Amino acid sequence: MALDWVGNLVSIHCGPTLGVYQGEISSVDQTSQTISLRNPFHNGVKCTVPEVTFSAMDIKDLKILEISKNSIEVSKQNGPNSSSTTLMPHSGRKDKGGGGGGAPVNSAPVMVPNKAEPRLQEGGVSPVPHYSKRSSSCRGPNQATPKKNGLKNGGHMKNKDDECFGDGMDDVLDEDFDFEGNLALFDKAAVFSQIESSERRGNGARSRGTPGEQTPSRYRHDENILEAKPVVYRQITVPQNGMKxxxxxxxxxxxxxxxxxxxxxxxxxxxxxxxxxxxxxxxxxxxxxxxxxxxxxxxxxxxxxxxxxxxxxxxxxxxxxxxxxxxxxxxxxxxxxxxxxxxxxxxxxxxxxxxxxxxxxxxxxxxxxxxxxxxxxxxxxxxxxxxxxxxxxxxxxxxxxxxxxxxxxxxxxxxxxxxxxxxxxxxxxxxxxxxxxxxxxxxxxxxxxxxxxxxxxxxxxxxxxxxxxxxxxxxxxxxxxxx
CATH class of the missing domain: 3.40.50.10260 (YjeF N-terminal domain)
Structure with missing residues (x-):
């Protein structure tokens, strides 16, 4: 039964001290209560060692990120209810879908049905994001972006744009932005009143510039802002008076x-x-x-x-x-x-x-x-x-x-x-x-x-x-x- 889970991509939460590990299951030992991951990533950064082994006592939570083809074939043979499962650690927490108690300290990991949606951790800990959704700044030098297969694409390889630039925004944009409600929060009259009061302070002094500076006159778009001499409209005078x-x-x-x-x-x-x-x-x-x-x-x-x-x-x-x-x-x-x-x-x-x-x-x-x-x-x-x-x-x-x-x-x-x-x-x-x-x-x-x-x-x-x-x-x- 344990060999059926070899090849699956999982995310293991080991608490705030050890952090989060992600990788492909290479082996599961029911006798020693250990699980090994090949090509592991620690907190989004690829580890320098090719394989890491975890004891059931260190595992706080375990999530299956991707199921290998071998596991899918085995689950189909076992029945429709065994298509997606999660390895539960030794702690006595209850899974949302399982409803039963956890395994004892020295017992083997128990396989329980897993919900499709991510669940919150007990104690207020949020679900661990997929390692490929982390910022590229978390990776060390000379580390390549790991390749993965997306569950949303039916297990097929994502295109190169999604692999390079995918930021996990699909989950964020599930709800439409309420433009009308957001616009209703903007009080135009109050904002313009605040701008007007900030421009004029006291006896007409501006909020910017030298204190006591008087506010200049306001000009229309067709008025000249430069002071000029008054226009003399009678610039031509003739000796005769009374002419047209x-x-x-x-x-x-x-x-x-x-x-x-x-x-x-x-x-x-x-x-x-x-x-x-x-x-x-x-x-x-x-x-x-x-x-x-x-x-x-x-x-x-x-x-x-x-x-x-x-x-x-x-x-x-x-x-x-x-x-x-x-x-x-x-x-x-x-x-x-x-x-x-x-x-x-x-x-x-x-x-x-x-x-x-x-x-x-x-x-x-x-x-x-x-x-x-x-x-x-x-x-x-x-x-x-x-x-x-x-x-x-x-x-x-x-x-x-x-x-x-x-x-x-x-x-x-x-x-x-x-x-x-x-x-x-x-x-x-x-x-x-x-x-x-x-x-x-x-x-x-x-x-x-x-x-x-x-x-x-x-x-x-x-x-x-x-x-x-x-x-x-x-x-x-x-x-x-x-x-």
Whole structure:
């Protein structure tokens, strides 16, 4: 009977002095009341000797960790109730499942049925864990992790991950964690109250830092924590009082100037080298950039959208404002916009218009001198440069009236470049108007007013009595709002 238990893996508790031994049963001597283990482990550390023998008097408790195949075959032959047993030592304790008394001191070990679940030791001693579940730090140097077969896998070999990293957590995680119950133990109001009281102590001193240090002001996410000078919103002042005023998106006040002061400003800029040609180029770039934005910008002008190129109709007169429109049309044509330029035939034209027309002709844009040659279908945008600041009699010309009627009937939005100041109603109602340098006091028919930077230096403004600080920031074209 004793030979049936040879080969089983057992755990022997020898009390707090000798500790716990684990290993494979090599022999059981009923006469001398001894049991021997081969390849033993003492308190999770492999012993240096190949075999250890225990007397029944030293054994406090014995547990079978793994049953060998030979024992399983013998237990099947003996009956279903003998499949799992435990060797009881000589002490007179009772096993939970046995119900009978223990063996006497000099008697042989008694075989009693063993429960599947681990049981607590008498006297409050907890069950001895499997040696492979101990930390790797318990092993001495140059000691390999012992191989074992798990009962949970039906006696088969565990995989290498379980053997190396198995920590016995399956028994710990048998019960689900109660998240709701644990969260109910957290009193958010009390914790925040404690944080608030710890930050402010006494008369507002912080709990950290120098005693008596005052709590700094609290700032929003969009506020600047650095102290700065107060913002002066009226940074531009003009000699005339009572003129119309505008404001930028950031609140800066931009006053309007009269046409006479505007002429003096341009003359002063030209005397310092800002010639008409340079102003035309700057105006054309800013106006074309605004027009490209109104046409849809990157959503419309893409390489994949070449079959829907926007069309712009430019209505220009024989003056400086007309030259500005031609410059704008040249830049639009360079950006793959279909440009149709209307300019009536005149015997004598300004030199600026002649040079701008020569450059425009190199872009592939279409030039027409008759209103009948303008598109019959609605275009994407109409740019109006028909009006002149100094010659108001052009409105009585037949070509002017025909072009204005065509623009009003085309149902396309209108952008006016550098519109003049006039007490009369605008012949072409504009949706947007672009002023240069500083705005003129435009009427409501000018639509939404924008301002473009044509590169006039600050000292040039000062020469004509204007205190000037640039309102443009990082842009060259900004919107203005009527006060």
């Amino acid at each position: 005023e505008y404001s930028t998106d950031s609140g800066l006040v931009v006053p309007s100037i009269s046409f006479e002061l505007h002429k003096r400003l341009l003359a002063a800029a030209e005397s310092h080298g800002l010639s008409l040609e340079r102003r035309l180029e700057m105006t054309g770039v800013c106006a074309s950039q605004m027009a490209l934005t109104l046409l849809g910008g990157p959503n419309r002008l893409t390489p994949k959208n070449v079959h829907q190129r926007p069309t712009v109709a430019l209505l220009c007169g024989p003056h400086v404002q007309g030259a500005q429109g031609i410059s704008c049309g040249r830049h639009l044509a360079n950006h793959e916009v279909e440009v149709v330029l209307f300019l009536p035939n005149f015997v004598k034209m300004l030199e600026a218009i002649t040079s701008e027309l020569a450059l425009f002709g190199k872009t592939g844009g279409r030039l027409v001198s008759n209103v009948k040659d303008l598109p019959e279908t609605p275009v994407d945008l109409v740019i109006n440069c028909l009006d002149s600041h100094e010659n108001g009699f052009l409105r009585d010309q037949p070509w002017y009236k025909a072009a204005a009627d065509w623009a009003n009937q085309n149902r396309a939005p209108v952008l006016s470049i550098d519109p003049p100041v006039s007490g009369q109603a605008h012949a072409v109602e504009a949706k947007w108007s672009l002023s240069l340098g500083l705005p003129l006091p435009l009427s409501e028919g000018a639509g939404r007013v924008y301002l473009c930077d044509i590169g006039i230096p600050r000292q040039v403004f000062q020469e004509v009595g204007i205190k000037y600080h640039s309102p443009f920031g990082c842009k060259f074209v900004i919107p203005l709002h009527s006060e």
